[in-house]
Amino acid sequence: MIFCSWNTRGLNDPLKQREVVSLLHHHRIDVLDLIETRVKLRRSESIIKGSFNAFHVVCNYDSHLNGRIWVLSRKSSVHLTVLAANSQFVHAKVTHLTSQICYLITVVYGSNSGEQRRALWRDMANILSSVNTGWLVLGDFNVVRIATERISSCPVDLCEMEDFNNCVSLCHLEDLKGGGANSPGLIIRTGWIEFGQSWIELSLTLLGC
Structure with a gap:
C-alpha cells in the first residue's frame, strides 16, 4: 500500500485540485491525507465529486468548520473505516482488499495551541491501548522533535517539544525521516510494519508499505 500525507495549504483552487489528482494517479497512492484544505463544508461535495470520484473521502467537518483533515x-x-476523530486527528483502520492486510493510521493536524496539542498527545496515548497491528501516524504536528528541525525564525518552545517527544516515546513510535532534517512532512510508525520501497520526498510525504 502507498500512503501519502500533504499539507496543501488550501484546496479551493482548481489548479491545486488537478495537482492532487495527478499525484494520486502518477504514484498509484492508496491512501492520501490532505491537511489544511481550507475548504468550507458547502464546497466540499462539489470538489469531491468533481475530482475524487475514485476515492472514498473522509473529512472532519463534524469537529472543525474548515475540514482541516481530508483522508482519501x-x-x-x-x-477505510473511521474509528475516532476530532479537530486534530482522524484515526482509522485500513484494509488492503487483495491481501486483507490491515493497518491502523492516525492522520494528525496539530493545533497551533500548545495546550490543545497536549490534548492530542493524550488522545494518542488512549489510541495506543487499542493498537493490535501496524500503526502509522502521519500529518502535520505543528511542533518539532529537535530544535534544528525548525524552518521558520519562530523560537522553539522547549516544553512543547518535550511534550511531543514524551508522546512519541510513550506510544512506542519511531521517527522515519527521508528528506533531511527539514522534511516538511513527518511520518511516525511502530516497529510492526515492514516497508518495501523507500519513500520519496515531494514537498510532502509518500510512503510505500
Whole structure:
C-alpha cells in the first residue's frame, strides 16, 4: 500500500485540485491525507465529486468548520473505516482488499495551541491501548522533535517539544525521516510494519508499505 500525507495549504483552487489528482494517479497512492484544505463544508461535495470520484473521502467537518483533515482512500484497492476523530486527528483502520492486510493510521493536524496539542498527545496515548497491528501516524504536528528541525525564525518552545517527544516515546513510535532534517512532512510508525520501497520526498510525504 502507498500512503501519502500533504499539507496543501488550501484546496479551493482548481489548479491545486488537478495537482492532487495527478499525484494520486502518477504514484498509484492508496491512501492520501490532505491537511489544511481550507475548504468550507458547502464546497466540499462539489470538489469531491468533481475530482475524487475514485476515492472514498473522509473529512472532519463534524469537529472543525474548515475540514482541516481530508483522508482519501482508493475504492478499488483499500477499505477505510473511521474509528475516532476530532479537530486534530482522524484515526482509522485500513484494509488492503487483495491481501486483507490491515493497518491502523492516525492522520494528525496539530493545533497551533500548545495546550490543545497536549490534548492530542493524550488522545494518542488512549489510541495506543487499542493498537493490535501496524500503526502509522502521519500529518502535520505543528511542533518539532529537535530544535534544528525548525524552518521558520519562530523560537522553539522547549516544553512543547518535550511534550511531543514524551508522546512519541510513550506510544512506542519511531521517527522515519527521508528528506533531511527539514522534511516538511513527518511520518511516525511502530516497529510492526515492514516497508518495501523507500519513500520519496515531494514537498510532502509518500510512503510505500
